[in-house]
Each structure stands twice: as C-alpha cells, then as structure tokens.
Amino acid sequence: MSQEERRSSGGRREQPRERSERPATRRRRKKKGFSLLGTLLYVAFVIGISTLLAAVGWVAANDVLALNKAEHSAIITLPEDIFTEKEVTVKTDEGSETKTIEVVDLDYVADQLKENGIIEFKLVFRLFSLFSNAEEKMAPGTYQLDTDMDYRAIVTNLGSNSASRQMVTVTIPEGYTVDQIFQRLEENGVSTVEKLRDMAATHDYAFSFLQEIPLGDYHRLEGYLFPDTYEFYMGEDPKTVINKMLVNFDRRFTDEMRAEVQEKGYTVREIVIIASMIERETDGNDRATIASVIYNRLNNPNAGTQGYLQVDATLVYALGRTITSADYTADTPYNTYTNKGLPPGPISNPGLASIKAAIEPESTNYYYYALGSDGTHSFFQSLEAQQNFIAQQRGN
Numbered sequence: 001m002s003q004e005e006r007r008s009s010g011g012r013r014e015q016p017r018e019r020s021e022r023p024a025t026r027r028r029r030k031k032k033g034f035s036l037l038g039t040l041l042y043v044a045f046v047i048g049i050s051t052l053l054a055a056v057g058w059v060a061a062n063d064v065l066a067l068n069k070a071e072h073s074a075i076i077t078l079p080e081d082i083f084t085e086k087e088v089t090v091k092t093d094e095g096s097e098t099k100t101i102e103v104v105d106l107d108y109v110a111d112q113l114k115e116n117g118i119i120e121f122k123l124v125f126r127l128f129s130l131f132s133n134a135e136e137k138m139a140p141g142t143y144q145l146d147t148d149m150d151y152r153a154i155v156t157n158l159g160s161n162s163a164s165r166q167m168v169t170v171t172i173p174e175g176y177t178v179d180q181i182f183q184r185l186e187e188n189g190v191s192t193v194e195k196l197r198d199m200a201a202t203h204d205y206a207f208s209f210l211q212e213i214p215l216g217d218y219h220r221l222e223g224y225l226f227p228d229t230y231e232f233y234m235g236e237d238p239k240t241v242i243n244k245m246l247v248n249f250d251r252r253f254t255d256e257m258r259a260e261v262q263e264k265g266y267t268v269r270e271i272v273i274i275a276s277m278i279e280r281e282t283d284g285n286d287r288a289t290i291a292s293v294i295y296n297r298l299n300n301p302n303a304g305t306q307g308y309l310q311v312d313a314t315l316v317y318a319l320g321r322t323i324t325s326a327d328y329t330a331d332t333p334y335n336t337y338t339n340k341g342l343p344p345g346p347i348s349n350p351g352l353a354s355i356k357a358a359i360e361p362e363s364t365n366y367y368y369y370a371l372g373s374d375g376t377h378s379f380f381q382s383l384e385a386q387q388n389f390i391a392q393q394r395g396n
Contacts (some may be wrong), residue, residue, distance in 0.1 A: 063120045064128060066150040073146045074116035075166065078158065080140040080195070080235065082108045088136075103135040109158070118145050118154065125151060142166040142189060142234035166234045172245070174227040174351035175279040177317065178218060181225050181245075181349065189234040191241055199238040205246055209253075209268045223272040223346025224249045252352055260359055269346075275358035276346035280313035286377050287354055291361035293369055293379065298341065303367055304383050309336040317347035 062068050082105040089096050106129050110122040119125050128151045129135060139160035149157060157164040170188045172181055182196040200218035213220045221242065226249035232241055253268065261271050278290050294309060301307035315323045318334035328335070334343045350358075366379040368386035373393055380386040 060121055060124050063124060064151050066148055066153070069147040071147060072117050073144060074118055075142060076112050076116060076118070076145055076158070077142045077235065078104060078109065078112075078138060078140050080192075083140060086136075101136055102139075104138040106130070106135055109138065113145075113154065116145075118147060118149070119151075125154075129155065140235040140237075167231050168234050169229060169231050171229045172225070172227045172349070174354070175283070175348045176227060177348055178222045178225060185232070185241065188232075190232040190236055191238040195238040196242065199242055203239055203242075205243060207246055207250055209250070209272075210246075212269070219345065221246070223269075223276050223349055225349045226252055227349055227351045253355065257355075257359060264359075270342060271355065271358045272350065273342050273346050275350035275354040276348040277309075277311050277313055277343075278357055279350040279354040280317070280348050281311065282377060284376065287357035288360065288362040289364060289366065289379055290369065290377070291357045292364040293366050295361050296364070296367050300367075301340070305367055307340040308338075309342070311336045314343045314347055 083102045084105075085100050086103045087098050087100055089098050106126055109129075110119070110125050113119045113125060114122050132152070132155065134155040137155055138158040139162075141158075141160070141162075143158055143162060143164045144166060145154060145157055145164060156162065168188050168190060170185060170190060172184065176184070178200065182193045182200075185191055185196060186193045197218040200221045201216055204215060207224075209224065210220070225242070225245040228245075228248055230244060230248075232244070258268060261268060274291065274294055277294065278287050281290050294311075297303065297305045297307065297309050312323060314334045314336045315327055315330060315332070318332040319327060319330065328337045330338075333339060334347065336343060364379070365381050368380040368383060369377045370380070370386050370390050370393075372378055372389075378389055380389065
C-alpha cells in the first residue's frame, strides 16, 4: 500500500472518532446545563419551603404568644363530664407514691378555644398542652378568656384558682328544702343535682351537729344548709358548695345559742326540727307565737291535742304535694297527726329568725292557730274556738 493510500486509509479511520467525539461533547454540555437548571430549581424550592415554614412558624408563634391578635373575649365552660381520673406517680420524702388526679379532654378544650376565637391553631395548642402537662392543671368551671392571653396564660386561667373563673350570686330563701336548694344551684350553673345529692349523702362533714346523723341519704343535711345569699364559682366542686352553707350554719348558730339550748334540755337537732316547722308555717312576725303552740303541745301531752303536733307542713314535706283530708292518715313518720312528738328530721332549712323563735318561744296558753282570710294567723286556747273561727272565715 502506497503512502498516499495509507494516508487516505488513516484519514478514514480517524473520521469516525471525530464524529463520535462531537456528539459526546454536545451531550456533556446538555448535562451540565440540565444540572445547573435542576440546582437552581432545587435551591428555589428549598428557599420557598423555608420561607413558607418560616411564615407558618411566625403565624403559629403569634398564636402561642398572643401577638398581633384582634381584641376579643369569650366565656369558656369546662363541664365536669370531660374530666377523667388518671393515676400518676409523684415523688415524696419517702420515695414515691401513686395518686389519682383528674385530667381534661384536651381535644374538647382546643375545640372550644378555637370556636370561641381565643386561639387559631388547635394542633399547636394541643402540642403545647402535652409538653406543659396542661391536662392536669385545668378544672371544671366557667371562665372568661381574652385574646391577649398567651397559651400559658390560657392554661393558667382555666385552673381552679383562676381569677378569670366566673362567679354567680345565688339566694337561698328561708324555708327551702334540700331538694329545692340543689335544684336552684343547678339552675344557676353551680353544680348538678345528682352530684350535690351524692356529696350530701356520702361525705362526712366535720361538724358536731352532724355527727349523730348516719351517712347514706342526702336528706341528712336537711335543716343545716343555711338560707342566705352566696357567691359560688360556676362548676364548683359540690363538696365545697355544701361546705360553704354548713359553715354559715355553724357560724350563725352561735356558742351562746348552743349553751342556751343545752340549758333548756334540748339538742341542736331538736331545735332545728322545730325551727323548720315554724319556717314552713309562717313567714311573718308571729314565729315566736307559733313556737309557743308547738312547745305547749309537746310539753302537755294530756291537753286537748294529746301530744300530737298536727302540723300540716310535715305531711306536705313527706308527700311532696298539697295534702287532702285523706292524707291525715298517711303512713309516714312525718305524719304529726298519727305520730306523737317531733318528726324524725327537719322539714326545711330555717333562717335565723325561726331558729331564735325555736330557742326562745313566746309564753302563751295557745294550743291552736288558723290562717285568716287576711293572711295572718289567729291563735286559740281550745279546739272549739279554732273551729268557730274557721267556720266564720268560710262564711265570709
């Protein structure tokens, strides 16, 4: 092969390499271009996500810290049925012990706060509550919260010692029964009838005037829930509610009054029973005269009434309704027409005026009384005089 042929042949062999190199070079350039574009897109994506997360974090932080919120307040109620018991281990000087506490349903709380415009993010509040043990710090009740409260302040203000806890003023009239009192407390959002009855029946309150009364029936507190105007927290512990009224009775029934009762040979319970009947028989200024009739009948069993008090109010209490003539033979220990002496317990919660009348009755010879058409009582020494008065009233 000549030199020219070799050159010609060598040139042909080199051409394929030149063609293969050019496309390869172009492919590498395209790859570099693609890589640069992908990097830019990735960086843009990362920046966008970071900006978004930063924005979300800032908004969430504003909610947590109560920043830049429109001024707003709302009433939040945490009912007792959203609380459950939980056993926790606590450290003591002797090591540790297990105790039972009440914890709240955090989902319910978060929903209420969101619906009432106090928070924006339920999930964020839920997470904060989990890390801060907020479920253990809240208590049943009604509270007023504001949007200027951060999450920590919200949790604090949903606790039992919160200054934001709503109070209600409740007046208990003289002569109300335990059932009427519990119903009024429920109507005012203080507690429920069921919980008040349970606490009255089962809790052993440390008062001397209750020590001889067995547990088991909520009526055991009849006569000792002192009528007055009270301020209660809404959703308050029923034990605290009842104790507040018992403390008031204990304070109003003074040591001097107890000494006088003892000197006369009576017990505090007997005086309360008599006062409860006086309270249901009159709301006027004749309490001491009514008391004299009761004592005259009790202390003179050989008189016309033969020791029977014959007080309609005791039957009304036992039967829970207006009585008829047929009820005078009703089989109940509260029937003072068929049972001599005092009924087994008070029939209402008397006020101080009736208690004082029971301790210091008027001195009279009256054994009977009747309500006139003018709304006042008239008093008589004999049954005949009373019946003549009643007939006269009917004739008018």
